[in-house]
Amino acid sequence: MAQPPVAKVLVVGSVNGHLAEFFAKVKKLDAKHGPFSVLLVTGNLFADRSLEGEDEEIGSLLRDEIAVPVMTYAIVGDRGLPRRVSERAARRSGEICSNLAILPGQGVLQTSEGVRIAYISGRYGSQSTAAPQAAQDVGGSGDGVEGAGAGSAPANGSEAEAAPADGSGVEDVATTDLSGEPGDTSSDVVPSCFDGLAISDLLAQVASENEKAFQKTQAQPSIDILLTFDWPYGVVPTPFSGGPAASQPATQFASNKVSLVCAAAMPRYHFAAGEGIFYERQPWRYGNRVAVGRGPAAAPHYTRFVGLGSANESKHGKQRWFYAMNVQPLHNASSGTAAPGSVPEGCTANPLFRFGKLGKALDTRILPKILAGVDGNGDDSDDDGRHPSAGGQGRRRAAPPPLSYVCHSCNQPGHWISDCPTKDQQKRRRTDNAAPPPPDYVCRGCSKPGHWRSDCPDDGDGGARAQPTDALAKCWFCLANPDVDQNLMAAIGDEAYVAMAKGALVVGGAASSGFEGFASPIPGGGHVLVVPIVHTDSLRRTREGASEEDRGLGTEIDRWTAAITALFAEYDCVPLAFETSRCLPHVHTALQMVPIPKAKAGAVRPTLEELCAAEGLAVERGYPAAPRDGYFVVGDPDADDSLFVHIPRHAKGFNLELGRRLAATILGVPAREHWRQCVVAEAEEARERDRFIAAFAKHDFAR
Template identity: 25%
Template sequence: MASSQSSPVKILTVGAAVGSIRDIFNKVKAINAKHGKFDILLFSGDFFGPPKEAAEYSDDDEVIQLLSGSLQSPIECFIMQGEHPLPPPVIEKFAATGGALAQNLFLLQKSGLVTTAHGLRIACLGGIFDENLYSVAESPHGFTSPYFTSHTVEKLISNSMSQSTPSSGKGTSYTSLAQIKASASPNEFVDILISNTFPNNITAHSTASCPSPSFPGEGAEPVAELVRRTKPRYHFVAGRGGQKIPMFWEREPYTWDKDNGRITRFVSLGAFGGPPDPTAGKKQRWFYAFSIAPQAPNTPAPATPPNATANPLVQLGFHRGMKRPFDQGETEAENFRWGKVNPTGKRNRIVGQEGKPPPGYKCKICESSEHFINDCPDRAKPKEGYVCRICNEAGHFVRDCPTKNQVGDTGGRKPKEGYVCRACGSEAHYLQDCPSATQPQHSRRAKGPPKEIAPDECWFCLSNPKLAKHLIVSIGNECYVTLPKGQIIPTHTQADYPDGSVPSVPGGGHVLIVPITHYPTYASIPTDLSEPILEETRKYEAALGAFYSAHNAQSVSFEVGRISAKGGHAHIQVIPIPRSLSPDAIANAFISEGSRLGIDLDYEDISTALHTGDRGYFKVSLPDGRHLIHWLRDGVPFGIQFGRQVIVSLLGIPDRFDWKQCVQSEDEDRADVQAFKAAFSSFEPNL
């Protein structure tokens, strides 16, 4: 092993194959014959492309041929998850083998780390980033989800302190990857990081020409933090980064001054199987060949490349006109194909007086000669059509959202959309900030099941003294009906929505039907107790439908049945919708928005679909009696405001999405209750 530590390892890194498996293997064979032989082949981005249903994979499908061994990689290689869920047959094979999909082919975990027999540490972060979903999940997402979470990143950082090696200990075979052994590692550093998502701010301090003025779009701060912790010597990204297609871009090397002059080289790769660049009319460069020697703890610091820049991921406090000089030495790793050359082919930045650009320089964004591209004021502006995912407003990026760091109702940080406090059911504070929680402060890594809520702590139980009883409009034998806080329908501010399609139902008409007895979901009610509760719920739904009809409206209802919340109280939200909207239009709105968010909704027979209470679900009841159901999956977040999100869009009142922004005074609530009760009294069911 000692000799291999000093020998350079030749690596070929390839962008997204997007399912063109046989074709890319043939290309790799040709490259290997002409420029190899390579020791390792790394695939970044989507190797398989969009998945299909398991039954759609026939014997002549390239995925099945790969898994069966009839289609083989020419070089021992590692692949990762890109922006799509992995195909079901691949996940099944991974579960059985721990990573070895076929001879010479190994799938890295979503947050994977391996140490090769050559001594190289290769880390992988698969999936895509969503600001709203990142901190919501209770566990890391698996391959069935396209997203990574805070747990995914924490797991990778934790694993970077350990070292995994193929148990064979030989450089010619990785057939026992499933039996990788762990041993102590002196630090978190890795040699190579492959990710599908860009780190935030990666283009800062760089003069390397970008393939697009908007490249790479908005990066992810969690990826930047991962880079800061692991300090990879090479970082490859194959995701689109806000572009229509993955694009090639090689950044100048940047340094880590406090870590023995460690150097990071960043490369964005185009896709092999993707479409050509519509502006250039040709495909982006999709492969990158290099050589890298393993480093021991006592390896001398590498010479700083002449074109190195300040680090874009740390605050160095440097002045552009007073940048420290870099040593004029050799590059850290010699490129096996071109030798010791400037890999970007770009000249080093020449700074003019007082940090201004030299004569003849023009900013590629606004064509000004007064500033560098990284200082362009237009660079901080989102492109046309961009909408912040936190507040749904245009004009700023997520990182600049004024609501990003809002304070919750108990003084702590405000949770992201979809979070529910497990102690009291509130969406306005985290568990550790909850005044009802009896346990000590919990960290995100806390173990054990969440605390189950007692009825006197539940926001929907009549025994809770904090229940907003002044909003209740009807009480039956098994259920009660209440107006919600911050209902969707505006009642005292109708004039603020001249373009909305808001029905004129007295008191607004948006209500909750809530079983009096505490159950997490309707489906979890024991069979021997459920019939009277379900019957009364159906009577209320029918009465509300007739009530709405008298005001030229129809009812749409939905239920979020979350089993994992350990303390939710079953309830159904019923909202009036104009009769001018057809049931098909309403269904298509839910299906379309769900598809955009990775939420699959199917028509199902409600009498057979919810036969068991051990599955989480989201259910929509349409005006014509049909039902749409989405089954919640473990490890995949679901925003509990999804139903409200679709309804406000249908009604043309997107400002009513956040219920907390729609909360009224108690006097206004009481006026709505009186108006609703007076109009609903003749429709109230005979219980």
């Protein structure tokens, strides 16, 4: 049995400028201890604006005159980003130069080896005082490598909270939650902080990743690495820290909010740079219910916390500023195999005692309970410290769900399932089968009102065009929806239209340069969607010749794909065309087309087989036998054939980004896998659309 991939990861604390010198050090580390798969910066990458020569060095970095030897992802510390860097990151989905991307805001990043990295930038600040983010969201065993450097001076803080005590009477250190006051008032710098909504968004993403991991491997949690700037409140000092008490750090800016994030995410590693000093705490384990793998080989889960010094500019003296490790992704835990191994010796109890009541990995069922404390004290009490059962106004309500969330009880957005207004009606139905559904209930099977999901009369038929309903009036792709994004429209035919992809995987570059990372030679980038005009949940029937209407749609889609293929060929590219269909009537299907260099056409099949093997899936020759089973299909440009991956009915763990992941892997840009991290401003979308329309005009048969 093949061993799962192991990623060699290098993590550093604050860099604080001197970028040429820093990346030269990284090059030496990479030669000596690498090669590293990825470099992570968990502090301030850039210097204070008063540093002499900083402007010139930033210019050199943006012009690619400073070599970045390893693919690098940097969160934003408390200082924020220089304005030029912020604007470049916003325009280029986080990328500021070759091999270097900024991770403002919060999110979950996955590397090509499957390492999941959760991150949240800045210091905590309440919503009323939070400064704007620096840019738009862009959207194993541990083996420490000795290194020397200098720590960074922490920024000035605000009021300190009183330190609570745990059950053993050991008092925790004082914590400081900054309220977002900028440490640099230069007009060229945007301060960085996060608030309760950012925490809620990150934990919702973590819960989603945990559920996907569980569906695939029965293993949770899924987060390998957590990056924050502030330390979590509670990690020091403890009786388990090792070494004399005098050698243990006294944290100045530890944060309850970071403790909550760490306790809920349960990462295998947690790195923070806010104190500017090095400290590696003994790992702590979670309860017996939290394990990696399944069956007799399941291993209890644990977390290592590492605080890192700064590469230079330290008032703390010489501090270790980097940490290297081999990471076997938790995501690859499979039946009978626990990754990355047994719990190390010396594991302690969970020091985040205020949040230690969480007895299992975070998922969407318990997410509302965790989010209820985000803007309170961070535990199960209200703002006044009282437990809900002791009287008062009761538990603080959870943050509202994201716009994409749809209640699985009533099929309506706007509330969590635990707050569903039809909950009592459906509960009564379990004892009275004659009770009809409420007027606003829409069956998830056929998208029609008037009956419960279990009584759906259309439950056996699938793959057809869904009938329009009120629920479909909000469909992103239906032209009948007045809110459809016209900004992305590139061409419209009789049966289908062509639109630019939201959060495109590739962007337009210089045609003479060919492909450079995710810079495509095709004007506008060329990542497009071919979408049926009538709401359609699957293109399968257009291929199997069901009705004249379906065959007509299939014929026009073929004409659009041929026209787009002809455009790509002018730039020595071929299309990677794929469709993901779960045969759900409320989901409008689309054929995505991403250009790849013609020289890489032969990589499509082996890359897909490798990705599928890692997920326990197989590449098939045709559609699934059951008409209601979903599928992923991609054209093999090297063999003029189609490759299929079957999605069994009711499957919840399938990666709906498989097509993007395939393209990102072939192009070597794993950070572009998720479309939300690639979204740009509408003005930039319009410019890319216009460039594509101009180049595509001679192939557009509908003009």
